[in-house]
Amino acid sequence: MKKFYSLFAAVILAATVNAQGAETFETQTALTATYADGTFAGETSGVTVNYVHSRDQDTFAINGKGLMLRRSDEPSSVEFEIPNGVGTFTFKYRKAFTGGTNNRVLALVVDGVETTVTPAFGTAGEDSTVYTSTTAINKSGLVKVKITYPVGTQTGNKQITIDGISWTANATAAVVDVNAAKVNLVKNTVVGNAILFAAKADVQILNMNGQVVKTASVNENTSLEVSSLAKGMYVVTANVNGKAVSQKIIKK
Numbered sequence: 001m002k003k004f005y006s007l008f009a010a011v012i013l014a015a016t017v018n019a020q021g022a023e024t025f026e027t028q029t030a031l032t033a034t035y036a037d038g039t040f041a042g043e044t045s046g047v048t049v050n051y052v053h054s055r056d057q058d059t060f061a062i063n064g065k066g067l068m069l070r071r072s073d074e075p076s077s078v079e080f081e082i083p084n085g086v087g088t089f090t091f092k093y094r095k096a097f098t099g100g101t102n103n104r105v106l107a108l109v110v111d112g113v114e115t116t117v118t119p120a121f122g123t124a125g126e127d128s129t130v131y132t133s134t135t136a137i138n139k140s141g142l143v144k145v146k147i148t149y150p151v152g153t154q155t156g157n158k159q160i161t162i163d164g165i166s167w168t169a170n171a172t173a174a175v176v177d178v179n180a181a182k183v184n185l186v187k188n189t190v191v192g193n194a195i196l197f198a199a200k201a202d203v204q205i206l207n208m209n210g211q212v213v214k215t216a217s218v219n220e221n222t223s224l225e226v227s228s229l230a231k232g233m234y235v236v237t238a239n240v241n242g243k244a245v246s247q248k249i250i251k252k
Contacts, residue, residue: 023047
């Protein structure tokens, strides 16, 4: 029986070995006022950003500097090579320039597969509305995520500003033995209305689609009320004593 519970603990404790990341375009110097192709090192360590027929943008800004896509029939794009896996991927976008009567549409392509297509946006004339797209990817290892135009749906110039890129870790990427890791975060892995914590930490609770459903700062031997969460499996993540820790829980 002891071996069974040890194995159970090993299965339900996931180590978050993949860091979160972001890109605001504020520190890059490769993009210019001219549309071009190129590459630069992203703001998150190890991430490479590749762009095609794109330029720097702050006139039709979202938050400071951004990147502008231009053409849909010879598609402009920006791609992020993320080396350590992705849970969810989020970006902000808006119409750039005031002309044109056709709405814009964007696509998110993950490792060459079109995964998400946004609703049409951008009314005729000026439209400064900022939209947000979030996609659950949940892949380990090197992941290439590209923002571009859907194939064959538009023609001509459809300028769009892209900014506010962020992604979460793939929280279920790896499994370790709780005894080997020598860390403890959650005391009760089967939860009713509250999670009991064994350590002080800033925690995130993710559903199995990788979406953050609750965040909180907790102390050792305190509880966090989670009665509003639906029944099912979740992942609680935090840094404990300098170690990235994730622990699966079941909300009954």
